[in-house]
Amino acid sequence: MSDIRVRFAPSPTGYLHVGGARTALFNYLFAKNTGGKFILRIEDTDLARSTDESINAILRSMKWLGLEWDEGPETGGAFGPYFQTERLDTYNKYAAQMLESGHAYYCFCSQQEKKEGDEAQQGSKYPGTCRSVSLAEARKRLAAGEKAAVRFKMPDSEIKFKDIVRGEVSFDGSLFGDMVIIRQDGVPTYNYAVVIDDALMQITHVLRGDDHISNTPKQIAIYEAIGFKMPEFGHISMILGPDGSRLSKRHGATSVEEYNKNGILPGAFVNYLALLGWAPEGDREIFSKEELMTEFSLSRVSKSPAIFDSTKLKWMNGMYIRSLSDEALLDAALPFMISAGLVNGEEAKDKREWLLKIIKTIKSSFDLLTDAPARAALFFREDYEIKKDDPEVARYIENKDITAKVIEFITDEINSMPEYNPAGVKAAIKKAQKTLGFSGHDVFMPLRVSLTG
Known part of the structure; x- marks a missing residue:
């Protein structure tokens, strides 16, 4: 068992999408390859958009993919709670510490002023209007009933780190404004909460999409201000559609649950996702999850964007279908056959041997589980219509x-x-x-x- 600890930390504002699933998978495979721990954390501080439905959908998708977490929701662990909304006292504690040390200050700017000045929302640098307000004066204003957020003082120096995937990366700290870390409503912002959580949960490697790379210098500055041990960072390239644009609904299904409903086997989906940005040695393409755990290495993760090819996924799914035992394939196909009205649950039990013969007969003729009912329908009809127009x-x-x-x-x-x-x-x-x-x-x-x- 190693000391490596990685996490997947989705926001429950929607379903688990392909990009997030690939990030979760790479973290999972890295943990399993190194004998480390894989932690699932729910970042639910977007109170307006986070829903229980999304949380449940994420957990269902993770279970369908077979990405069992060592710590997190439903599992527990020594470093919980694993929902950010249950950790607000912890965020307040470290914010208070930085206020005392001078690394943070209260900001009394109006909501409109913050919206205009906060680089996190507008891409412009906050002018530092409240930087000069002393802690003593701020406390008097708070006692008088004024509302305030807490801002972190970004250093003006260069911030460098060695990215596991991309190598040396540097940012000019002076280009960032002082960011809000606790909003006026007491809810922490992403770049602050994620540092506190990762540090206290002893995360050793932060592996995530490259859309987060510009957040890393801000987080490094907070690590250094508090004195936390820094994890290693690795940013995985984004997934593109066949046309070279960012993967979206216009390219087809984007959520994991859609692929489940569309007849993709979890093993095939995991296998395909693993090859989006990671290159195994040789030209082999079919890997079981256990083989991926053995083979996976961060050294073979590419900097280049990956292209999502639905046709390739369908081909791979067909390969998995034909590799399944008749028993396993029948179990996978039955929900689709029942949904199509070919058979009901009770009949599926009583006629299992007959259904196995059907599955064996049609096994080589379809690549998606959704196609199984059409292939099997012939065996459920006593008559048929001859296609005379063919x-x-x-x-x-x-x-x-x-x-x-x-x-x-x-x-x-x-x-x-x-x-x-x-x-x-x-x-x-x-x-x-x-x-x-x-x-x-x-x-x-x-x-x-x-x-x-």
């Missing part, structure tokens, strides 16, 4: 000479079999081609039309 079908209806000869020949061969079995049917079809002098197409099509329409 040119291929029409040809064999009209050419009764070919169709009649094939049906008669195959029927005689099957009736003469000592025991009916797939190998015997295959042999009969080959014999028909040779004896009748027909192409494989001219033998298979009459059979298909006769059996399935």
Whole structure:
């Protein structure tokens, strides 16, 4: 067991999306590869947008992906609580410490002034209007009923760090304004709360998307002001759509739950996500989760953006479908078959052996679980409609000479079999081609039309 501790800290303002899932996966694989701990923390300080529904959706998605957390919601741990809204006293404690040390100050600017001056919202530098207000004067104004936020004094010096993925990175601290760390309503801001949480939870490596890279110097400054031990930082490149723009709904599904509903297997999704920004040795592409845990290394994480290819994911899902046992595939496909009305829950139990035969028959013909009902539907119908408008079908209806000869020949061969079995049917079809002098197409099509329409 190593001392490595990593975390995934989503905000519950929506569903778990592809980018977040990839970040969670890389943290999980790094922890498992090194014998470390994987922590799940919920950053729910956006009170207006955070919902219980989103929390539940995130937890469901993490469980579906198989990313079990060592500490966090439902699991507990020595460094909880794991919801930020349950840690407000802790944030206030360290804010008070920085007020006393001079690293922070009360800001009495109006909401409009803060909105205009706070670089976190407007990309402009806060002019430092309240920097000169002493702590003693601020306390008098607070006692008189004035409202205040708490701002952190950003240093003017260069802030450098070595990024695990990108190498040396530096920022000019003078370009940042003094950021709000506690709002007037007492709720901490992201860049402050995340430092307190990561430090107290003894996080050793912060691995996240590169959209956070500009937050890192602000967080480093807070680490240094409080005297916390600094973690290592690594920023993973973003995921793009096929057109080179940031992945969004116009490229298709974006949330993990959508991929679940669209018939993707969790193993295939994890496998595919792992290859978005991480390159294994050699040209191998199919990995079980256990193999990924063994193979994964941060040294092979790319700086370049990854391209999300839905066609490649579908292909990989088909590979996983065909690698499953018939039992496992039936279990995975049954919810979709039940939803399509082919079978109900009770029938699924009573007719399991028959359903297994169906799954075995159709296994090689679909790449998504959502396609299983259409492939299996034939076995649930007593009759079918012949597609007479299909040119291929029409040809064999009209050419009764070919169709009649094939049906008669195959029927005689099957009736003469000592025991009916797939190998015997295959042999009969080959014999028909040779004896009748027909192409494989001219033998298979009459059979298909006769059996399935």
